[in-house]
Amino acid sequence: MAPRMTIQTQLILQALLREPGREFYGLELSEETGLQPGTAYPILLRLENEGWVSSRWERIDPHQEKRPARRYYRLTVSGATEGSGAVATARRPKRAALRRLAGEGGHA
């Protein structure tokens, strides 16, 4: 079952879909989408449970890097195809609604 396409979910998916092969970490995604981490994290968990996103811990020596390890998220192949489809269908009603609103405004 596809995850619920809330606006926040769409924002996360759009950020990931911009560069499907790239890995993003939490802070990066938060900055890209403008979402608070507490909002983004449950969405990422949900997408991961659906198999749309895979994640891994960064393998670094915190000594050398002088920071804790990050958790990286990237779209899976199915996530890229299904996610782009889901975002596209989720957008359609909004655009139609906007057109309708614009039409009503023009007639009035």
Next chain:
Amino acid sequence: MTSDHRRLLAALAVALAAVSTSLTISLPLVFNDLRTSTRAYQVFTTKHSNDTLILKTIAASALVVIAIVALTVAVRTRWAQSADVTRKRAGMSSRRAAGRGGGSAPLGDPVVGVMCLAVQVAVWLMPLDAGRRWKAEVASFLAECDPEQQRAASWSWVCSAPWLIVVMWGAELARRARGVGNRGPVSQPPRER
């Protein structure tokens, strides 16, 4: 005064506040139960007029405030100690945090310190693996975000915790019902956390 002394004093203040508050609340109730048959209640009521009770209530409230302040100090001290350990492990200097938020440690802000205590409580309430992973995510995020973002970010993490606890336990119970064991090592946060 070392941090251990401060923590001990904080613990004593909390204990004192707890005892005095409970006595203030429980004594009148106890004597109220005995009021018809014992002379003790008469002694108590004559000795403790309304004015005295008000004073005692004010004193107890002051003690509670002191306890809260002491608790905050203790939390900050503990957090600073653990942050120092983390920084030492990560090879950072003691007063400088990692990444772009280099000017101040995430725990320098007392509000962030209290939030981190709430995060710790939430981690205890989550399934073990999921809690460890979530805590590591929070620590990683707070270590790298700007100091001015830390308060809002930590508040956001804390606010999402109750729902996450429900979701994580739901997933855990479903996994156990399916007979699937613990997740693999991929989901495990790094050991140093």
